[in-house]
Amino acid sequence: MADKITSREADYSQWYIDLVRSAKLADYSDVRGCMVIRPNGYAVWEKMQAALDRMFKETGHVNAYFPLFIPESFIAKEAEHIEGFAPECAVVTHGGGEELAEKLYVRPTSETIIWSSYKKWIQSYRDLPLLINQWANVVRWEMRTRLFLRTTEFLWQEGHTAHATPEESQEEVMRMIRVYKTFAEEYMAMPVIMGRKTDSEKFAGADETYCIEAMMQDGKALQAGTSHNLGQNFAKAFDCQFQTKEGVLDYVWATSWGVSTRLIGALIMAHSDDRGLVLPPKLATRQVVIIPILRGDKAAVLAKAESMAAELKENGIPAFVDDSEQNSPGWKFAEYELQGIPVRIEVGPRDIDKGVCIAARRDTLEKTELQLDATLAVQVSGMLSAMQADMFQKALRFREENTREVTDYETFKSAVEEGFVIAHWDGTAETEEKIKEETRATIRVLPEESDYREHYHMDEPGVCIFSGKPSSQKVVFAKAY
Amino acid sequence: MADKITSREADYSQWYIDLVRSAKLADYSDVRGCMVIRPNGYAVWEKMQAALDRMFKETGHVNAYFPLFIPESFIAKEAEHIEGFAPECAVVTHGGGEELAEKLYVRPTSETIIWSSYKKWIQSYRDLPLLINQWANVVRWEMRTRLFLRTTEFLWQEGHTAHATPEESQEEVMRMIRVYKTFAEEYMAMPVIMGRKTDSEKFAGADETYCIEAMMQDGKALQAGTSHNLGQNFAKAFDCQFQTKEGVLDYVWATSWGVSTRLIGALIMAHSDDRGLVLPPKLATRQVVIIPILRGDKAAVLAKAESMAAELKENGIPAFVDDSEQNSPGWKFAEYELQGIPVRIEVGPRDIDKGVCIAARRDTLEKTELQLDATLAVQVSGMLSAMQADMFQKALRFREENTREVTDYETFKSAVEEGFVIAHWDGTAETEEKIKEETRATIRVLPEESDYREHYHMDEPGVCIFSGKPSSQKVVFAKAY
Known part of the structure; x- marks a missing residue:
């Protein structure tokens, strides 16, 4: 592993x-x-x-x-x-x-x-x-x-x-x-x-x-x-x-x-997180791993796991079963979290008796009980869609929380260590270059989207964060990969 | 063009x-x-x-x-x-x-x-x-x-x-x-x-x-x-x-x-042939071109052509309409023969009145009258399947007609100018090299398939076409690209 x-x-x-x-x-x-x-x-x-x-x-x-x-x-x-x-x-x-x-x-x-x-x-x-x-x-x-x-x-x-x-x-x-x-x-x-x-x-x-x-x-x-x-x-x-x-x-x-x-x-x-890869479902070749808990009537558990995988695949959800006995369920959980399989389903003899299985989403690690009935594929499909949407929202929230509008250069210098900084720029290459030399931050983008521009008041005139000269617009600064 | x-x-x-x-x-x-x-x-x-x-x-x-x-x-x-x-x-x-x-x-x-x-x-x-x-x-x-x-x-x-x-x-x-x-x-x-x-x-x-x-x-x-x-x-x-x-x-x-x-x-x-590319339907991105004959009620002909294309596409057959007026139907026929579109369909006002259209297969250039009814996609699909199968059979027949079993070196030398030659070889690299020098033909393959070997009596012992030494098997000689 x-x-x-x-x-x-x-x-x-x-x-x-x-x-x-x-x-x-x-x-x-x-x-x-x-x-x-x-x-x-x-x-x-x-x-x-x-x-x-x-x-x-x-x-x-x-x-x-x-x-x-x-x-x-x-x-x-x-x-x-x-x-x-x-x-x-x-x-x-x-x-x-x-x-x-x-x-x-x-x-x-x-x-x-x-x-x-x-x-x-x-x-x-x-x-x-x-x-x-x-x-x-x-x-x-x-x-x-x-x-x-x-x-x-x-x-x-x-x-x-x-x-x-x-x-x-x-x-x-x-x-x-x-x-x-x-x-x-x-x-x-x-x-x-x-x-x-x-x-x-x-x-x-x-x-x-x-x-x-x-x-x-x-x-x-x-x-x-x-x-x-x-x-x-x-x-x-x-x-x-x-x-x-x-x-x-x-x-x-x-x-x-x-x-x-x-x-x-x-x-x-x-x-991704400290456990490994977090993949949005739309980019995952394998979306669901089913891990049978091989206790009691192993053959029955395995057969159930296989039929669940078959049902998911029939409904267009790429699923597979890991039935290897040389690795424990715990080892498998960690391995597939590392690999970023979006949904993990575990199913054991007691679950089958109760007509349920336990599904965990890779992004939140939240566990949900799913019904082992004809709606299984619909339930899993719903989890995958929710995960895709939630991952975007989480990343968007993160970006918003780490974007600051800044008006003085001292704050600017510390803010670019943390995230995106929205600030006035006088439009000259000299200023751009000097800011880069002093802070390693560059102008990443002059946004074109009106909702973004409005949200950050980018079209309000002001003075350049660095030179103090008049500036007609704000731009997005950040350190970059 | x-x-x-x-x-x-x-x-x-x-x-x-x-x-x-x-x-x-x-x-x-x-x-x-x-x-x-x-x-x-x-x-x-x-x-x-x-x-x-x-x-x-x-x-x-x-x-x-x-x-x-x-x-x-x-x-x-x-x-x-x-x-x-x-x-x-x-x-x-x-x-x-x-x-x-x-x-x-x-x-x-x-x-x-x-x-x-x-x-x-x-x-x-x-x-x-x-x-x-x-x-x-x-x-x-x-x-x-x-x-x-x-x-x-x-x-x-x-x-x-x-x-x-x-x-x-x-x-x-x-x-x-x-x-x-x-x-x-x-x-x-x-x-x-x-x-x-x-x-x-x-x-x-x-x-x-x-x-x-x-x-x-x-x-x-x-x-x-x-x-x-x-x-x-x-x-x-x-x-x-x-x-x-x-x-x-x-x-x-x-x-x-x-x-x-x-x-x-x-x-x-x-x-392919002298008119251009002949593509097997399974490797054609565009399988059918529909050429409207724009006479009389042009709008009606065009609408029919478009609805035919839509119907074919709905049934998984990639079809498109060439409705350009700057090129004549004859020009288009030649152009799509050159490009190797497997099936060409022409449809004009008189065809529509009769409830038919004319389809031509690219490999044989044969024309067929198709019924303009709910079975259009089935008819076209049948043409495409037949074309795929016939192209293979034609190529197979050609190979068989141009493969000769030869036992003397003089015949061998002229035969390798025409096609594949099945002949005995003594198994040495020296003989292989000398034959290559003299005729530019090489041993292409020692066939593994029993039906091919049997058909050409490849396992019958004999004497090498070149050296006259004993040979346990025949091989396939040809000039090669």
């Missing part, structure tokens, strides 16, 4: 690493900075992929696959892009036993290689929009790594779209950041703030970057997804022009957007 | 490339030897992945993800393995702006990186079997490339399993090659011969390689999947020992097995 997991209170960072490794979600590999995503962790990624892929297709996107390698000259075509990415690339210099004439970068992101194809595919407005997504691995050389959150190689999806007008591309940017918000909140049960990044935090090569930001249990922020308005930057870099409806030539308008296996780290940090 | 596709008769190789590019399945990229899998091609891969992934899970496997990079010293640990793979690897020498202390190979296959993890995960027989699959990209430097069939980077799945006994690992090897055979025949409608490879054709590092071999329309063979019995080779290379039930230490027994995007090339070469 599990090695002991450090408590969150004792050492939050160590708790995270202990949990990831004990629950067999991921492990460091023998390759510097690269992780192995173990089957338990990969199963979560598969559930995420399935939900996201469906949402991408419902919004008109198709999947494709572009090369892993990018010629050095391609990366260099977009000035900000190469400045942002070149220093963190892995570089292939030899292939097939020979030194290459041109170095190949292992993709850190695929704008350049994709736009070199789009240039060939797009001639006229009739070829637009082009709405393509790719599921792939990418590599960014990292000095300090942390499983799922920051590794040299990670898995992600990257959408790359091409449009005839800036209005359409901006619509796409917003559509996709909203898809991410819906996914984060409805599947991951993780509330997120949707909004814009400041210029200094945006993607290298973008005109504008939108993001969703979540709060972890230590009060830090985690950027959970981004959607970029690339303007005509990459079309110009790759000379990708099209004939408009009006018959003139124009450069194509572009977006890109992505989420990665980082989301698994976010999921863990948002919900 | 499509550029003209060269006919198979005129130039089979050019036909293939023309088809792949005209149907927008894939394209060469600006990176040497690497392809772009375009949305139409990737959709086929997604259908293949879904079916295979389900079959892997039904046989007890789970997915995981291991690093892209393999330290040079790992590849070197298994002697045959490094000899086979090192010359065709892409090598990363720089990362994060600095030269690396140890070179990293971009994985050509993952046995070594995976066994370096398995060593940590396996201590006792209780940890076995370990049944893991990975969906990933791999890189093998290729001098002469061909879209899907041979490219520097390709996508695949690689299963890597660990077992306590050689019997169990051999069972796994056979289970998975049979899964591949089932997939090839039931989904791809492509008959395959299942059997063993000779020593010279087996995987670098395997004790034994099993394969499925298919015949393309030019009579050449294509290896469509392999399953390797790795013995204890990788366990020994990585010092991966476990405590047996009996309490002694032993090395773990291993298998690996894989199929790749090469299957898309096989699918095209097995079934």
Whole structure:
């Protein structure tokens, strides 16, 4: 079973690493900075992929696959892009036993290689929009790594779209950041703030970057997804022009957007506890474990457990029985709490006599008596739905309790150690940089949602927390992963 | 629409490339030897992945993800393995702006990186079997490339399993090659011969390689999947020992097995024709296109087409309407034949008056009148099932017609230019090599299936086609992709 997991209170960072490794979600590999995503962790990624892929297709996107390698000259075509990415690339210099004439970068992101194809595919407005997504691995050389959150190689999806007008591309940017918000909140049960990044935090090569930001249990922020308005930057870099409806030539308008296996780290940090993983039911491959208490008429108990599992599965609830006799029920309880199975059901001979079983929810650890009758699947389904909804509400409450509106810099400095801080900013990169230097807090997001803006009075004018200069709006500061 | 596709008769190789590019399945990229899998091609891969992934899970496997990079010293640990793979690897020498202390190979296959993890995960027989699959990209430097069939980077799945006994690992090897055979025949409608490879054709590092071999329309063979019995080779290379039930230490027994995007090339070469792609319905994302003939009461025709599509979709048949007025019905017929939509339905005002529509099957181009009544979905479903079955039978007949049993070397030399040749072989690598040098034909497979062996009298003793020495069995020779 599990090695002991450090408590969150004792050492939050160590708790995270202990949990990831004990629950067999991921492990460091023998390759510097690269992780192995173990089957338990990969199963979560598969559930995420399935939900996201469906949402991408419902919004008109198709999947494709572009090369892993990018010629050095391609990366260099977009000035900000190469400045942002070149220093963190892995570089292939030899292939097939020979030194290459041109170095190949292992993709850190695929704008350049994709736009070199789009240039060939797009001639006229009739070829637009082009709405393509790719599921792939990418590599960014990292000095300090942390499983799922920051590794040299990670898995992600990257959408790359091409449009005839800036209005359409901006619509796409917003559509996709909203898809991410819906996914984060409805599947991951993780509330997120949707909004814009400041210029200094945006993607290298973008005109504008939108993001969703979540709060972890230590009060830090985690950027959970981004959607970029690339303007005509990459079309110009790759000379990708099209004939408009009006018959003139124009450069194509572009977006890109992505989420990665980082989301698994976010999921863990948002919900899990000192016993192990807490998984929202919608992302659990196995939602219910049934543990038979093998006393008295063992065969009858086991048969009951199996028939319960069969009934749940017939009703679309993935359930399984752990009937191993080498481990005690107590050991199993701990093991499945560690693994984050959303609902545990125990059933013994006395329960069967009474026509009941005991179900425990992983998030609250609350036990409920369920009736062993034809409504079993309905009862369990109700527990799972309630758990999904309650996890979101709990995380939302936590975020609200750990968000402070602050007006003086001294309070600001202590407040950013605890959670999100809403404060006035004078809009300059200098102030942003100085605050970062002094506190390590950054501007996470300029929220776009009116209910959030109103709740925190973000549109009331005031003075900058740092410079004292006039400020037209408040922004969200936090320390971040 | 499509550029003209060269006919198979005129130039089979050019036909293939023309088809792949005209149907927008894939394209060469600006990176040497690497392809772009375009949305139409990737959709086929997604259908293949879904079916295979389900079959892997039904046989007890789970997915995981291991690093892209393999330290040079790992590849070197298994002697045959490094000899086979090192010359065709892409090598990363720089990362994060600095030269690396140890070179990293971009994985050509993952046995070594995976066994370096398995060593940590396996201590006792209780940890076995370990049944893991990975969906990933791999890189093998290729001098002469061909879209899907041979490219520097390709996508695949690689299963890597660990077992306590050689019997169990051999069972796994056979289970998975049979899964591949089932997939090839039931989904791809492509008959395959299942059997063993000779020593010279087996995987670098395997004790034994099993394969499925298919015949393309030019009579050449294509290896469509392999399953390797790795013995204890990788366990020994990585010092991966476990405590047996009996309490002694032993090395773990291993298998690996894989199929790749090469299957898309096989699918095209097995079934397609001079008009374009012919897709078996089970691998078609869009199974039915409805083309309204927009004459007379256009709105009524369009409404009928839409209601037909809705009815088909409700019954699980993915159908869509092409109602664009800028292209003629004739243009659309050609376009969807090129794209390989299995069934095309045309419906016009006169059809509606008569209560019928005209459906055409892509494989035979045969037209059938369907009744526009409540049984429409049943009628279409019947067409799709018949098409799936007929495509398999046609390919099987083709293989049988192009397989010859040959007893003299002169006939052999001309026969291998046409198709598969069943002939006696003395069992030596020397003979195998000389035949390859003289004819470019190789021993594709030592069939394992008794019906195939009996049909071609493979177990009757005789004399080697080349050396005249005694031979205990016949084998299958062919030129191959």
